[in-house]
Amino acid sequence: MEPLTKRQAEILALIRKFQAESGRPPTRAEICEAFGFSSPNAAEEHLRTLARKGAIEMIPGLSRGIRVLKTQRGVDAAEPGLPVVGRVAAGSPILAEENVEERYQVDARLFSPRADYLLRVRGHSMRDAGILNGDLLAVHRAAEAASGQIVVARLDNDVTVKRFQRRGHTVRLLPENPDFEPIEVDLRNEPFAIEGIGVGVIRTKPR
Amino acid sequence: MEPLTKRQAEILALIRKFQAESGRPPTRAEICEAFGFSSPNAAEEHLRTLARKGAIEMIPGLSRGIRVLKTQRGVDAAEPGLPVVGRVAAGSPILAEENVEERYQVDARLFSPRADYLLRVRGHSMRDAGILNGDLLAVHRAAEAASGQIVVARLDNDVTVKRFQRRGHTVRLLPENPDFEPIEVDLRNEPFAIEGIGVGVIRTKPR
DNA sequence: GCCAATACTGTATATCTAACCAGGCTTCGG
DNA sequence: CCGAAGCCTGGTTAGATATACAGTATTGGC
Numbered sequence: 001m002e003p004l005t006k007r008q009a010e011i012l013a014l015i016r017k018f019q020a021e022s023g024r025p026p027t028r029a030e031i032c033e034a035f036g037f038s039s040p041n042a043a044e045e046h047l048r049t050l051a052r053k054g055a056i057e058m059i060p061g062l063s064r065g066i067r068v069l070k071t072q073r074g075v076d077a078a079e080p081g082l083p084v085v086g087r088v089a090a091g092s093p094i095l096a097e098e099n100v101e102e103r104y105q106v107d108a109r110l111f112s113p114r115a116d117y118l119l120r121v122r123g124h125s126m127r128d129a130g131i132l133n134g135d136l137l138a139v140h141r142a143a144e145a146a147s148g149q150i151v152v153a154r155l156d157n158d159v160t161v162k163r164f165q166r167r168g169h170t171v172r173l174l175p176e177n178p179d180f181e182p183i184e185v186d187l188r189n190e191p192f193a194i195e196g197i198g199v200g201v202i203r204t205k206p207r
Numbered sequence: 208m209e210p211l212t213k214r215q216a217e218i219l220a221l222i223r224k225f226q227a228e229s230g231r232p233p234t235r236a237e238i239c240e241a242f243g244f245s246s247p248n249a250a251e252e253h254l255r256t257l258a259r260k261g262a263i264e265m266i267p268g269l270s271r272g273i274r275v276l277k278t279q280r281g282v283d284a285a286e287p288g289l290p291v292v293g294r295v296a297a298g299s300p301i302l303a304e305e306n307v308e309e310r311y312q313v314d315a316r317l318f319s320p321r322a323d324y325l326l327r328v329r330g331h332s333m334r335d336a337g338i339l340n341g342d343l344l345a346v347h348r349a350a351e352a353a354s355g356q357i358v359v360a361r362l363d364n365d366v367t368v369k370r371f372q373r374r375g376h377t378v379r380l381l382p383e384n385p386d387f388e389p390i391e392v393d394l395r396n397e398p399f400a401i402e403g404i405g406v407g408v409i410r411t412k413p414r
Numbered sequence: 415g416c417c418a419a420t421a422c423t424g425t426a427t428a429t430c431t432a433a434c435c436a437g438g439c440t441t442c443g444g
Numbered sequence: 445c446c447g448a449a450g451c452c453t454g455g456t457t458a459g460a461t462a463t464a465c466a467g468t469a470t471t472g473g474c
Contacts, residue, residue, distance in 0.1 A: 005420070005421095007420080007421070008420090019230060022274070023226065023232060023273075023274050023275070024231045024232050024271045024272075024273075025230060025231050027270070027460080027461060027462085028461070028462070028463085029460080029461075037421095037422075037423085038422090038423060038424080039422070039423050039424060039425090040461085040462080040463085041422080041423080041424080041425095041463085041464090041465090042421070042422050042423080044462075044463065044464090045420085045421075045422080046420095046421085049419095049420085058462095060462085060463090061429075061430075061462070061463095062430080062461095062462085063234070063270040063271060063430060063431065063460075063461050063462075064231045064270060064271050064461085065231075065462085066230075066231075067229070067230050068230070081314075104314065104317055105312075105313070105314035105317075106312070106313050106314065106317070107288075107311065107312035107313065110311055110312075110313070110409070110411050111411050112411070112412075127337070129414050130334070130337045130338070130339040130342070130410065130414055131337070132337045135337070149413065150413050150414075197413070198413045199411075199412075199413055200409070200410050200411045200412065200413065201408065201409070201410040202317070202407070202408070202409050202410075203337065203407050203408040203409075204317050204318050204319070204406075204407045205319075205406075205407065206356065206357050206404070206405045206406055206407065207336050207337055207357070212450070212451095214450080214451070215450090234430080234431060234432085235431070235432070235433090236430080236431075244451095244452070244453085245452085245453060245454075246452070246453050246454060246455085247431085247432080247433090248433090248434085248435090248452080248453080248454085248455090249451070249452050249453080251432075251433070251434090252450085252451075252452085253450095253451085256449095256450080265432095267432085267433090268432070268433090268459080268460075269431095269432085269460080270430075270431050270432075270460060270461065271431085272432085
């Protein structure tokens with residue numbers, strides 16, 4: 001989605017708020033009233049811009065034919081449920097909008113510590129820890145971890161799930177499957193960061 | 208809320224569905240289209256009746272000025288969340304109150320088919336299917352199952368989770384762990400019933 | 415300096431929408 | 445048998461709404 005100006009973001013926020021409170025999208029006139037515009041064209045132009053930038057969809061001819069396209073919002077907004085993160089684009093923050101597939105309505109407090117998001121796991125390297133290909137790993141955001149914990153780690157633009165082990169300057173990322181090899185990272189000259197700690201698993205399809 | 212006729216309940220259901228899918232309430236004309244009415248008055252009268260009976264609110268003069276008042280709590284939308292079943296008392300129905308430990312706020316529609324309850328799994332017999340001791344198995348209530356599905360089965364007052372296999376009069380309950388032995392049941396002279404089908408897993412503690 | 419984009423005012427209009435009127439058909443209780 | 449309520453057709457209209465066109469002013473990049 002193209003970046004929005006401050007004013008455009010305000011308009012988008014109003015559309016969201018209006019819809020959440022009243023159950024219907026606003027008309028041009030209602031947007032004008034909220035912002036003090038005296039011409040419906042002011043609202044119309046903002047809507048067109050938002051549509052062009054991909055923030056909303058406009059259905060021609062329909063009253064209140066506005067759809068907010070992306071549920072957007074990262075961690076801060078108190079939206080119910082947890083964002084599901086699929087493939088993580090190289091270099092982008094893990095909760096960047098482009099990585100969020102959808103939201104699942106799951107109580108974050110089920111997990112302890114609290115889950116911040118769900119990461120869709122690819123591959124079989126954690127099979128013996130009961131984490132299968134396609135599973136959702138409930139992740140608590142953290143930059144530190146204790147040895148033995150299952151972590152979401154970022155190394156050189158690759159995000160992976162492994163069991164964490166640290167000895168001095170060396171970090172070992174251990175798979176839970178004898179078919180895979182441990183990864184060794186020298187913290188002095190290789191990029192490494194912990195994105196979070198695995199606090200649970202959700203599998204929505206039986207195996 | 209006064210009781211609704213069958214037709215009125217259908218109209219109300221459509222309003223809910225329309226709003227959930229499009230983000231806006233329907234117009235009279237859109238209701239007509241959905242039901243095949245040829246006059247907007249048919250929709251108008253239904254809306255008035257629904258408003259009189261307290262099911263919806265109508266805001267005069269506004270396009271799409273319909274608000275569904277109660278989230279309804281009938282058969283379909285009972286208590287939110289899923290009941291967690293722990294140890295199942297001998298002979299009692301699996302969802303009997305005495306077996307329900309608590310309720311977890313999880314969207315039942317995450318799973319397909321829909322989950323009806325969560326069963327806390329004891330033991331390691333399904334380890335290689337990624338179902339560990341202490342995990343919650345999301346269960347869809349069913350009395351039948353296809354071979355190869357993971358089922359919750361009741362045999363002689365014992366409830367167990369295994370992979371289901373049937374050949375004529377014989378049912379085999381297969382563990383997913385070489386340390387355990389398959390269970391064979393002769394349907395002609397041994398008690399056996401399927402309680403449900405496993406449709407997912409939730410693990411609230413990392414391993 | 416100039417063009418494009420943003421951010422509005424002001425006006426106009428075709429059409430969408432809510433809302434009303436008149437009437438037909440059926441069911442059900444008194 | 446009657447009246448009321450549910451359920452619908454057909455048609456009408458005031459006003460709500462989307463959308464186009466003509467301007468003005470400001471800002472930032474080239």
